[in-house]
Amino acid sequence: MKYKSQKVAYWFFALSMLLFVLQLVYGFIMGFAHAGFDGLHEIIPFNTAKAVHLNLLVVWLLSGFMGAAYYIIPEEAQIELVSVKLAYVQLVALALVGVAAIIGFHFNIWEGRKFLEIPRFLDFFVVIDVLLFLYIILMTLYKGKRKTTTALVLSMGLFFAALLYLPGMLPFDSQVTDSFFRWWVVHLWVEGVWELIMGGILSFLLIKLTGVDREVIEKWLYVIVGLTFLSGVLGTGHHYYYIGVNKIWLIVGGIFSALEPLAFLAMALFAVNMYRKGEKKHPNKLALYWTLGAAIVSFVGAGLLGFAHTLPQTNLYTHGTLVTAMHGHLAFWGAYAMIVLAIISYSLPNMTGRKLYDTGRGRMAFWFSNVGMIGMTVAFGVAGVAQVYMERIMKIEFMEVQKLIEVHFIILILCATLFTTGILMYIADFIKHGRPTDEALVKE
Amino acid sequence: MLSKKQARAFFLGGTVVTFLIFIGLTIFSLSKDVDQTNHENITPAVVRGKDLWDHNNCMGCHTLLGEGGYYAPELTKVIDRRGKGYIKAALMSKVPWQPNGRKMVAYGFTNEEADDLIEFFDWIDDIDLNGFGEVVGVDRKISPLAKDKN
Numbered sequence: 001m002k003y004k005s006q007k008v009a010y011w012f013f014a015l016s017m018l019l020f021v022l023q024l025v026y027g028f029i030m031g032f033a034h035a036g037f038d039g040l041h042e043i044i045p046f047n048t049a050k051a052v053h054l055n056l057l058v059v060w061l062l063s064g065f066m067g068a069a070y071y072i073i074p075e076e077a078q079i080e081l082v083s084v085k086l087a088y089v090q091l092v093a094l095a096l097v098g099v100a101a102i103i104g105f106h107f108n109i110w111e112g113r114k115f116l117e118i119p120r121f122l123d124f125f126v127v128i129d130v131l132l133f134l135y136i137i138l139m140t141l142y143k144g145k146r147k148t149t150t151a152l153v154l155s156m157g158l159f160f161a162a163l164l165y166l167p168g169m170l171p172f173d174s175q176v177t178d179s180f181f182r183w184w185v186v187h188l189w190v191e192g193v194w195e196l197i198m199g200g201i202l203s204f205l206l207i208k209l210t211g212v213d214r215e216v217i218e219k220w221l222y223v224i225v226g227l228t229f230l231s232g233v234l235g236t237g238h239h240y241y242y243i244g245v246n247k248i249w250l251i252v253g254g255i256f257s258a259l260e261p262l263a264f265l266a267m268a269l270f271a272v273n274m275y276r277k278g279e280k281k282h283p284n285k286l287a288l289y290w291t292l293g294a295a296i297v298s299f300v301g302a303g304l305l306g307f308a309h310t311l312p313q314t315n316l317y318t319h320g321t322l323v324t325a326m327h328g329h330l331a332f333w334g335a336y337a338m339i340v341l342a343i344i345s346y347s348l349p350n351m352t353g354r355k356l357y358d359t360g361r362g363r364m365a366f367w368f369s370n371v372g373m374i375g376m377t378v379a380f381g382v383a384g385v386a387q388v389y390m391e392r393i394m395k396i397e398f399m400e401v402q403k404l405i406e407v408h409f410i411i412l413i414l415c416a417t418l419f420t421t422g423i424l425m426y427i428a429d430f431i432k433h434g435r436p437t438d439e440a441l442v443k444e
Numbered sequence: 445m446l447s448k449k450q451a452r453a454f455f456l457g458g459t460v461v462t463f464l465i466f467i468g469l470t471i472f473s474l475s476k477d478v479d480q481t482n483h484e485n486i487t488p489a490v491v492r493g494k495d496l497w498d499h500n501n502c503m504g505c506h507t508l509l510g511e512g513g514y515y516a517p518e519l520t521k522v523i524d525r526r527g528k529g530y531i532k533a534a535l536m537s538k539v540p541w542q543p544n545g546r547k548m549v550a551y552g553f554t555n556e557e558a559d560d561l562i563e564f565f566d567w568i569d570d571i572d573l574n575g576f577g578e579v580v581g582v583d584r585k586i587s588p589l590a591k592d593k594n
Contacts, residue, residue, distance in 0.1 A: 034515065038547055041540065045549045046515045047504025105501075112501035114511060149448075173491045175568065176481045177474065179511060219448040226455035233462040234469075242576035243509045244481050246473040250574065256462075316575055320510030320518055392579055398517040399544035 001350040002443075003074040005081035007436040008088065010351050012067030013344045015095055016060045017427050020337075022102075023056035024420050031416055034402075035409035044106065051105045051117040057332065058115065059098040064340030065197050066094070069137050069158060071347045072204050076151035077144025086136055093129045097122055113178070115186045116168045123169050130162045149218035150207065153225060154200025160193040176244040183239040190332075191232040191260065191302075198294070198339050199225045199267070205291045205346055206271060211280025220270050227266055231259035238310050242319050250312040257310040264303030264335075271295035284349060285358040286429075289366045290342035297338060297370065301330025301377070317392045322405075323384035330377040341426065352433040353440035365425035372419025376412055383408035480572035493564025496557055505548070508568065510576060516548065518580045521569055523562070525582055531565070532558045 001007070029040055029049040038046070074081055081087060101118045104110060110117040118126065141147065141155055168185035172178040203221045207214050237253020271292055282288065305327040309318040318324070345362070349355045356362065383405040390401045472478065497503070505516035522531060533541075535558040540547040553561070571577070 030515075033546075036545065041547045041549075045505075045547075047501045047513060047549070050504045050513050050515070051501060108500065110499070110501050112498045112503040114503055114513075117501060117504075149452075173486050173494070174481060174483060175494055175497075175509065175564075176571065178494075179509060180470075180474070215448060219446065219451045222448065222451035222455045223446070226451070226458050229455070229459040230462055233459070233466050236466065237469075240473070242573050243511070244571040244573055246478045246480065247574050248469065248473065252469060316579055319576060320507040320512070320514070320580075322514050325514060399546060402546065403544060 001347075001436075001440050003080050004438055004441065005084045005087075006071050006074050006347075007351055007438075008081065008084055008091070009067040009071035009347060010436040011088070011091055012063050012070065013340075013348070013430075015091065016064040016067065016340060016344075017430055019056045019060035019063065019098065020423065021427065023053055023060065024416075024423065026053040026056065027416060028413070028420075031409055031413045034406070035413060036403075036406050047112075048105050051110055052102055054115050055098075055101060055105070055117055059094070061332075061336050061340060063091075063094060064344070065158065065161075065194075065201075066090075066133055068197075068201050068340065068343045068347075069133075069154060071343065071351075072154060072201065073137055073140050073144075073151055076146070076148045076204070077141050078146055079140060079144045082136055082139040082143065086132060090129055090132045090136070093125070093132070097125045097129060113168070113182055116182060120169060120171075123165075127162075127165065130165070134159060134162055148214070149221060150200055150203045150214075153196050153203070153221060157193050157196030157198075157200060161189060161197065164188050164193060179243050180240065180245065183236055187236045187239055188233070190335075191235060192229065194336060195228045195232070195263070196225050198298075198335055199228070201339050201343050202267070202271065202291065202295065205287065205342055206274045206278075208346065209282045209284065209288050209291060210274050210278025211282070212274045212278045217274060220266075220274075224263060224266050224270060227259075227263040231256050231263055235260050235310075238312075238315065241312050241315055254310075254312050258307065260310070261299070261303035261307045264299040268295045268299040283355070283357045284346055286356075286362040286366070287342060287346035289363070290338055290345050293366065293370065294334060294338035294342050297330065297334030299334070301327070301332075301334040305330055305377070305381075317388050318384070321384050321387050321392070322380055323388060326377055326380035326384050329380060330373060333373045344430070348430065348433045350442075351436035351440055353437055354433045356429060356433060359429060361425050362429050365422045365429060368422030368425065369419050370422070372415050372417070372422055375415030376419060379408050379412035379415060383412075480574075482567070482570055485567055485570070487563065487567075489560045489563040490567045492557075493560040493562070493567075496553070496561055497564060500549075500551060509571075509573065510580075516546070519565060519568070520573070521577060521581045523565055523569055528562055531562055535561055 026049045029044055030046060030053060033046050070081065070087060101122055104119065105117065109119055111119055137155055137158060141151055164185055167181045170181055199221050203217050206212065206217050234252050235257035237249040238257040240249035240253060275292060309315055309323050309327065349357060386405050387401055390396045390404065391398060503512035505513040507514060507518045509520055534548065535551060535553045538550055538552045540550045
């Protein structure tokens with residue numbers, strides 16, 4: 001750690017971990033309900049569990065991204081954050097809005113718009129909070145001694161993520177238009193600007209961990225985010241095939257979303273090659289695991305599994321089935337959860353001064369969570385494909401099919417248990433690091 | 445070999461061009477000429493139905509236009525499949541509706557609310573979904589008479 005104000009990142013990461021665990025609890029509630037055990041239905045019905053599970057994911061990832069920005073920007077700009085106090089205010093506000101939304105979901109206060117269930121009046125608080133965050137980051141960058149590509153890409157990602165929240169706040173009478181603009185937010189986030197954030201964090205980590213020249217890494221960063229946007233923006237069309245808009249999206253969405261795996265492949269190759277090229281071997285092995293893991297698993301989860309059902313001919317049958325959940329889980333895990341865990345693994349020893357670079361528990365956390373998540377993905381995939389054939393092709397009634405695929409959710413729960421064990425080990429390591437301290441400052 | 449400047453130009457150029465095309469296509473596909481949703485049929489009842497749909501997070505379990513929770517049945521073409529009477533009973537039920545054991549929240553909607561939701565589903569059913577409507581359409585193996593049960 002080179003700047004005192006970087007310490008604020010620790011608390012964003014701590015909030016992330018807390019919400020992450022809570023997200024898993026609600027995941028289990030849904031898994032059990034799918035397997036036929038819905039004992040909590042009266043208190044936490046499925047739609048509540050679902051909304052909480054999705055929104056906690058979004059909030060803990062955002063908290064992780066914000067923490068990452070607070071850690072990375074001072075180091076890149078070579079200056080302290082303009083205001084640490086405001087950063088704490090912003091953290092508390094984020095936590096309060098998140099908690100208020102989650103509580104509301106238990107009392108039927110929400111909007112039934114997947115991923116954007118937060119009711120409109122709370123949306124305004126989200127906007128204010130994010131503006132405050134952007135003010136701190138952009139002012140720091142503006143006053144900073146240098147403006148690196150890594151910092152610019154990361155800040156651009158955060159800025160456009162905020163901007164793209166707005167189309168989701170527009171009210172529409174038509175379900176079709178509503179859905180259309182909902183994807184402007186959700187798709188352009190996860191397959192667009194969030195990848196800028198991911199790319200920025202990845203580039204920062206690779207510079208630190210491999211010692212490869214910044215110019216080389218940042219050049220490829222441009223190429224990768226370029227490929228992402230080239231395919232991802234028009235790739236939004238794959239959400240527009242069958243929701244009641246023109247057939248032109250079948251062609252546009254089909255072609256461009258088929259190109260999306262290329263961006264992820266480029267990212268994976270980039271990360272692995274930089275690692276091979278690097279002469280400096282940073283002792284923080286766990287951070288390296290998570291960094292390379294994020295690049296590779298995002299290619300499999302977001303790239304390959306996305307491609308598996310993105311062509312219009314396939315999607316006609318898989319649209320609206322558990323096949324989507326299969327892709328969604330490994331994609332979010334690989335691309336976003338793992339990159340947040342990577343920056344935490346890298347920054348935690350630097351902020352606390354405890355160099356737990358390569359613990360047995362840390363390695364187990366990595367393998368348990370990854371193997372568990374891959375198992376969950378397979379379980380979702382088998383259930384989804386079975387559902388598609390029985391429900392969509394053989395035209396067997398929905399609930400009859402659900403009964404037949406219940407067994408796959410038992411497997412899902414077992415794999416989720418392995419996954420959760422890994423995450424709890426990760427958090428145990430997090431706690432073992434202790435609190436951030438100024439004694440961990442390193443002068444260059 | 446590619447320079448950093450060229451890489452940046454590729455990124456900025458590609459982004460601007462694809463985004464402009466995207467906005468163009470958005471304007472095109474929301475224009476009246478290519479409307480597939482029978483927009484003029486969105487009555488106040490349909491809008492009230494959509495509000496109920498939103499404010500009870502029905503999408504948290506069901507799917508509609510293929511989007512939602514994957515826990516409860518797709519509701520596009522539900523009127524064709526089940527008939528209005530069945531849907532109304534499920535919506536107005538004071539105890540959890542549970543065909544085959546999976547429970548739905550007991551919303552206990554009023555008669556008017558149930559009618560609004562059915563109007564909403566009715567409007568959804570007539571949207572041209574580029575073939576998806578047929579995939580989730582009438583399930584003749586289970587109930588060949590469903591349509592006449594209204």
